[in-house]
Amino acid sequence: AILVVMGFAKLGSIIKFVPYPIVVGFTSGIAVIIFSSQVNDFLGLNILNVPADFIDKWICYFSNFTNVNLPTFFIAAGSLTFIILWNKMNFKIPGSIIAIVVTTLVVYFFKLDVVTINSRFGEIPNSLPAPSMGGINLATIKQLIGPATTIALLGAIESLLSCVVADGMTGSRHRSNMELIAQGVANIGSGLFGGIPATGAIARTITNIKSGGKTPIAGIVHAIVLLLIMLIFGTYAGYIPLATLSAVLIVVSFNMFDWREFRTIKKTPLSDVAVMLTTFVLTVVFDLTLALQIGMLLAVLLFMRRMAAVTNVGVVTRELSDNDEEADEFAISKKVIPSGVDIYEINGPFFFGAASKFRETLDKRQNPPKICILRMRNVPAIDQTGLHFLEEFLDKTDRLKIKVVLSGVHAQPFRAMEQYGLLDRLAPENVCGNIDIALKRAEVLSAEIAEASGQQ
Numbered sequence: 001a002i003l004v005v006m007g008f009a010k011l012g013s014i015i016k017f018v019p020y021p022i023v024v025g026f027t028s029g030i031a032v033i034i035f036s037s038q039v040n041d042f043l044g045l046n047i048l049n050v051p052a053d054f055i056d057k058w059i060c061y062f063s064n065f066t067n068v069n070l071p072t073f074f075i076a077a078g079s080l081t082f083i084i085l086w087n088k089m090n091f092k093i094p095g096s097i098i099a100i101v102v103t104t105l106v107v108y109f110f111k112l113d114v115v116t117i118n119s120r121f122g123e124i125p126n127s128l129p130a131p132s133m134g135g136i137n138l139a140t141i142k143q144l145i146g147p148a149t150t151i152a153l154l155g156a157i158e159s160l161l162s163c164v165v166a167d168g169m170t171g172s173r174h175r176s177n178m179e180l181i182a183q184g185v186a187n188i189g190s191g192l193f194g195g196i197p198a199t200g201a202i203a204r205t206i207t208n209i210k211s212g213g214k215t216p217i218a219g220i221v222h223a224i225v226l227l228l229i230m231l232i233f234g235t236y237a238g239y240i241p242l243a244t245l246s247a248v249l250i251v252v253s254f255n256m257f258d259w260r261e262f263r264t265i266k267k268t269p270l271s272d273v274a275v276m277l278t279t280f281v282l283t284v285v286f287d288l289t290l291a292l293q294i295g296m297l298l299a300v301l302l303f304m305r306r307m308a309a310v311t312n313v314g315v316v317t318r319e320l321s322d323n324d325e326e327a328d329e330f331a332i333s334k335k336v337i338p339s340g341v342d343i344y345e346i347n348g349p350f351f352f353g354a355a356s357k358f359r360e361t362l363d364k365r366q367n368p369p370k371i372c373i374l375r376m377r378n379v380p381a382i383d384q385t386g387l388h389f390l391e392e393f394l395d396k397t398d399r400l401k402i403k404v405v406l407s408g409v410h411a412q413p414f415r416a417m418e419q420y421g422l423l424d425r426l427a428p429e430n431v432c433g434n435i436d437i438a439l440k441r442a443e444v445l446s447a448e449i450a451e452a453s454g455q456q
Contacts, residue, residue: 002152003184011156012176018157019299021276022292024261026154027161027202029283029291031256038246038253041115042076044069054284072114075103076243083251092211096248103244104236117245118238126234131192150289151197159183159200169209202256271302340370340449341442343435347378350386350413368400370449371442375435377408387420394425403445405430407438 006012036057040047045064051057079099086095107114117124163174179200187197208218229237265273275298282291337343374393382390397404404426409417417423423431432438 001184001188002149003156003180003187005184006152006156007177007180007182007184010177012160012178012180018296019272019275021272022279022295022299023157023161024258025276025279025295026157026283026288026291028257028259028262029280030288031253032280032284034249034253034256038249041242041246042073042250044072044076044114044243046115069114071112072241072243075107075112075114075241076247079103079244079247080250083247087251094207094211096251099247100240100244104240107241108239112241114241114243116238116242117240120242124230124234124238126231128230129194132194133192134194147289150292153292154288155183155187155197155199156180158202162200162202162205165202166205166209169206170214172214201252206255271305275299275302336439338371338439338443338446340446341373341439342369342371343373343375345375345378350376350379350382368402371403371405371445372397373405373407373435373438373442375407375438376410376413377434379413380410382413382416387416387422390417390422391420394422398425403430403449405432405438405441405445407432407435 033054036054037050039045039061040050043061043065045061045067046069047060047064051060082099083095086098106112107116159179160174160176163176163179166172167174183199190196190198208222213219213221261268261276268276275295278298279291279295282294394404396402406426409431414423429441432441
C-alpha cells in the first residue's frame with residue numbers, strides 16, 4: 001500500500017535522486033548478506049539454527065568448518081563453476097537453469113546424501129492458500145509501519161534501478177510512478193496469499209534481457225513458469241539440492257556487489273566514501289532500517305555543507321577586478337557606484353548555509369551605508385531559511401533607515417519572496433531587472449536622501 005501511495009504521489013522520480021553512494025552501500029551490503037546466508041548450504045555444514053547477526057553467523061561458520069559435507073560441497077562448487085563459465089559464453093539459456101536441472105537429476109538417481117528442498121522444508125504445496133488479511137489491526141500497523149516503510153523504499157529503489165539498467169540495455173524508457181503502483185498492487189496480492197515482498201531484480205533483469213526477453217511478455221512467462229512449477233512440477237522441484245541454489249544465489253550476490261565502485265574509492269570525494277562505507281557497514285552489521293536512516297541523514301548533512309560551500313556572499317562595491325569581468329557587461333568594475341551605496345552579491349542557491357554566510361558578511365561592515373543593493377542575478381533558488389534571513393535583513397535596514405534595492409531576481413526567488421510578503425515591504429521601483437537599473441535607482445534615492453537632509 002505504501003508503494004501504491006508513493007506511485008500516485010508521483011514520488012517515483014524523486015526516489016531516483018537518492019544519493020548514489022547510499023544506493024551502492026545498500027546493494028553491496030545486501031549482496032554480502034545474501035552471500036553470508038548461503039555459506040551453510042554451500043559447504044553442507046548442516047547447522048540447524050544459523051544466527052541472524054552477521055558477526056555471530058561467521059563465528060558459527062568457523063566453529064563448524066570441520067563439518068563440511070563433501071558431496072554437498074562438490075555439487076555446490078561444480079554448479080558455481082558451471083554457471084560462471086556458461087554465462088561467459090553468452091548462451092540464451094541461463095546457466096543456473098541447466099545447473100539446477102542437472103544436479104537435481106544427479107541427486108535423484110544416485111541417491112546422494114545432500115540436503116534438498118523437501119528434506120529441509122517439506123513438500124512444496126501444489127495449490128495456493130486462501131487469501132487472508134492476516135489479522136491486521138492498528139497495533140500491528142504501529143509496530144510494523146517503520147520496517148514496512150524501509151522495505152517499501154528499498155523495493156522502490158531496487159526496482160527503479162532495475163528499470164534504469166533495462167533502459168540502458170534496450171534503449172527504452174520506463175514510467176517510474178507506474179512501476180511503483182504496479183509493484184505495490186503485486187505486493188498486496190502477494191501478502192494476501194502469504195507471500196513475501198517482491199521487487200524488480202537487477203540480476204534477473206540483466207539475465208532476462210541477455211536471453212532475449214525485452215517486453216512485458218518475458219515477465220508474464222516468468223510468472224507462468226513459477227505457477228506451473230508450484231501446481232504441477234512441485235514434486236520434482238522438491239528434489240532440487242540447496243547446494244545448487246546456494247551457488248545460484250552466490251552468483252546473484254556477486255553481480256549485486258558493486259565492487260567497481262569500491263575499487264574507485266581513492267578517486268572518489270572523501271565525503272561520498274564516508275556515506276557509502278557507513279551505509280554498507282550498517283547494512284551488513286546492523287540492519288537495513290538503521291542503515292537507511294543514518295545514510296540519508298549523512299547525505300543530507302553533506303548536501304547542506306556543499307550548498308554552503310558553493311554559495312558565495314560578499315561586498316562588491318569596491319571589489320578588485322576579476323579576469324572574468326572583462327567580458328561581463330554588468331561587471332561592477334565598469335560601473336560608477338554612488339557615494340554611500342553598498343552592493344552585496346550572492347552567488348549560488350540562497351539556502352540555510354548561505355544565510356549564515358550573509359550574516360557574517362554583514363556583521364563585518366562597521367559603517368552602515370545609506371543604500372544597499374542586493375544583487376541576486378546568480379541565485380537560482382531560495383528556501384525558507386533564506387527568506388527568514390532576508391526578513392531579518394529588512395528589519396535591520398528599516399531600523400538603520402537604509403534603503404534596499406534588489407537587482408536581477410530570478411523567477412523562483414521572486415515568487416518565494418512575493419508569497420512570503422517581502423516584496424510588499426519594498427517599493428516596486430526598488431526591485432530592478434539588472435545592476436544598471438539598480439544603480440540609477442540608487443542615484444535617485446541618494447538625491448532624495450540628500451534633499452531630505454538639506455531640508456532638515
